[in-house]
Amino acid sequence: MKSILLLVYLSALLIVVPTMASLSQVDHKPFTDVLTSHVHDGRVDYASLRKDGRFIPYVNSLSRIKASTLTGNERLAFWINVYNANTLKMVCDNFPLRSIRDLAQGKVWDAPFISIEGTAYSLNDIENDVLRPLGDSRIHFALVCAARSCPPLRSEAYEADRLDKQLYDQGRLFLSTPMLNAFDITTRKAKLSHVFEWYLADFGRNKEQLIRNISMHAPDAVRVDLHDHAKQWTIEYLDYDWSLNGK
Numbered sequence: 032m033k034s035i036l037l038l039v040y041l042s043a044l045l046i047v048v049p050t051m052a053s054l055s056q057v058d059h060k061p062f063t064d065v066l067t068s069h070v071h072d073g074r075v076d077y078a079s080l081r082k083d084g085r086f087i088p089y090v091n092s093l094s095r096i097k098a099s100t101l102t103g104n105e106r107l108a109f110w111i112n113v114y115n116a117n118t119l120k121m122v123c124d125n126f127p128l129r130s131i132r133d134l135a136q137g138k139v140w141d142a143p144f145i146s147i148e149g150t151a152y153s154l155n156d157i158e159n160d161v162l163r164p165l166g167d168s169r170i171h172f173a174l175v176c177a178a179r180s181c182p183p184l185r186s187e188a189y190e191a192d193r194l195d196k197q198l199y200d201q202g203r204l205f206l207s208t209p210m211l212n213a214f215d216i217t218t219r220k221a222k223l224s225h226v227f228e229w230y231l232a233d234f235g236r237n238k239e240q241l242i243r244n245i246s247m248h249a250p251d252a253v254r255v256d257l258h259d260h261a262k263q264w265t266i267e268y269l270d271y272d273w274s275l276n277g278k
Contacts, residue, residue: 057096057109059188061089062116066186073183076278081123090116094146105191107165111173112188114157117145122177122275130273131177140176168233168244171226172201179272180211180224202248211269214253219264221257225271238266 069080080086093113101109118131121144125134135142140158143151152161162170175184182205189197205224206212213222227234227241234241239261246257257264 057101057105057191059108059112059190061085061092062112062188065089066184066188070184070186071278073276074278075119075122075177075184075276077119077122077126077275078278080119081126086123087120090120094148096147098147103191104194107162107167107170108189108191108194110157110161111170113145113147114154114162115173115175115184118154118175118177128275130275132273163230163233167198168230169198169202171230171233172205172248173198175276177276179274179276180269181276182211182226183208184276199248202245206245206248207250213269214249214257216253216256219256219260220267221264222267222269225268227266228268238264242266 065080065083065086068083069076093109093116096109098106098109121134121139122128122131128134131139140154143153143156145152145154145157158170158174162174172182173185173189175181182201185197185201187197211224214220215222221242223245227245231241234244242257242261242264246254246261249257
């Protein structure tokens, strides 16, 4: 009798545990479907995005997620998608416009317009108080501020099970796009995005640590030299183009 009861108990666990695990997952596929339709080579077709009936339901669904229960890559992917989706929504709500900096007198990143679990967040709150403390500097390759000098927006959502590869790919893309970052190995001069100046603390305490940190994502032709001769490289920060990353 005890053996039968034990088997019943174990069978119940096998049924309940996968169900609970599945409930903890966040479905970002709707966002991928939207991005695939309206984002190409990092440029966004805002005119068509704002008419897509799948977009707003996805954004609204994020507010119902129990974000406090998420951990690891699932937590990281969730908040990156929250940031990017709400940045797109802010542009769509005010489209057409030339630059996101035209909104809220240039303080759009401080407006607490995002509700998650009943708490109001601004874009800066999400970046500085939620994501940066997680300790992965690669978030700066993924967060998109709707400007042409931002890292290119992926045509897919970030997913926990593929997040490391996605973030690595983003770093490679960002650092291999000459208009955003460029490297001259003959003069050992790096022309970098202001992203690396603004968030230097996330990439290292000084220029040498920054160069060595980003070397793993740099183009093949300069990667080893950046890492091995980081002290000898100089940095110039490129002008930042805040015009909209529209189609």
